């Protein structure tokens with residue numbers, strides 16, 4: 001059986017689903033047929049009154065908030081599951097929070113209402129699937145990609161059950177181990193960090209003050225991200241052996257380690273959620289497109305989670321790709337020509353360089369703070385002190401973290 005679409009998105013995670021909904025909500029795509037192929041479509045999370053907070057949460061930037069608002073998804077997120085934070089305090093293992101060797105970012109200094117939000121991934125994802133743009137205009141196909149065939153004027157996705165789906169443009173958003181990327185013959189650069197991210201939620205003796213706290217330890221940073229119910233969500237980057245122990249050890253022992261890892265900044269800690277660990281890898285696709293095919297999100301780039309940027313960069317990819325395609329359609333491009341490499345190269349040039357800056361910055365920070373060399377330790381603390389005193393440097397970094405600095409898509413640069 002054969003079916004045809006103008007755009008077929010492979011992988012309906014947060015980024016792929018968001019791209020589909022953004023395209024569907026843009027007037028230039030009004031007559032286009034858009035589909036998402038997803039192996040495991042999400043189910044509705046527990047209703048708003050549920051107290052349960054899932055293990056996987058993300059720091060969502062201002063730019064991502066604007067993208068999600070555009071498709072009507074942000075408006076669907078239950079308020080009590082959206083945890084705004086106003087401050088971020090980052091310090092070196094040998095420094096002190098709010099003291100020497102630290103940097104303090106504050107919403108009041110950035111002219112923004114807050115610095116971002118902590119939201120469960122499953123709620124972000126569901127809000128996108130439940131958004132008017134997605135529900136009314138996007139065809140959801142449940143199935144697994146197994147092959148890709150490329151012709152001059154279209155590409156065909158072959159599913160594991162034998163179905164064949166033709167499209168003028170295929171968007172690969174099937175995550176960091178992307179099969180579509182491999183099938184399209186696109187190579188990657190990158191390396192394993194030999195670190196893992198240990199995640200859980202905790203209750204702390206002292207209130208988190210709507211602040212994201214991050215302390216850089218020699219094996220990797222530990223972050224306490226504030227949740228609306230007073231708990232904090234932990235992301236602790238550490239060695240694989242240590243991460244395994246943190247998942248398996250007695251809760252009291254892990255709580256003690258977490259208390260000390262943050263230098264008792266929020267007092268004693270009690271575990272208050274499930275535990276998990278994730279391997280960490282940097283991946284960057286050498287090309288973002290070929291004829292009839294383009295990459296977005298983790299399929300194009302996987303970044304260390306220490307700056308909470310992964311999905312935020314993916315949402316920026318989605319907004320940029322929609323912007324480029326909409327401009328081409330506006331200039332008279334036939335919808336059947338959407339997959340031309342000449343068109344997709346405009347997106348590639350734009351987003352590949354922006355993502356390379358983010359990947360490089362975050363990788364550099366991880367290496368700089370991971371070094372045990374005494375001279376580097378001194379340089380780190382001095383650098384943090386200098387940056388903390390420079391409003392210009394802080395505004396630049398906050399602009400990047402909020403996703404509205406650099407060469408951001410027009411959708412996220414202005415309030416609507």
Ligand SMILES: Cc1cc2nc3c(=O)[nH]c(=O)nc-3n(C[C@H](O)[C@H](O)[C@H](O)COP(=O)(O)OP(=O)(O)OC[C@H]3O[C@@H](n4cnc5c(N)ncnc54)[C@H](O)[C@@H]3O)c2cc1C
Pocket residue numbers: 010011012013014015016037038039040057058059060143144145146173174175176179197199235278296297298299305307308309310311312313314
């Ligand atoms: C510990 C940790 C903390 C993080 N914290 C943050 C944070 O605070 N802020 C932030 O911005 N980012 C964060 N990230 C990164 C973020 O989670 C990812 O960048 C984001 O989930 C990537 O989304 P995606 O849609 O590109 O890919 P994915 O979420 O991997 O989605 C890919 C989708 O494709 C589907 N799929 C795969 N193969 C096939 C196939 N063959 N056929 C059909 N469908 C397929 C999958 O089922 C899945 O739904 C963190 C990551 C980690 C590990």
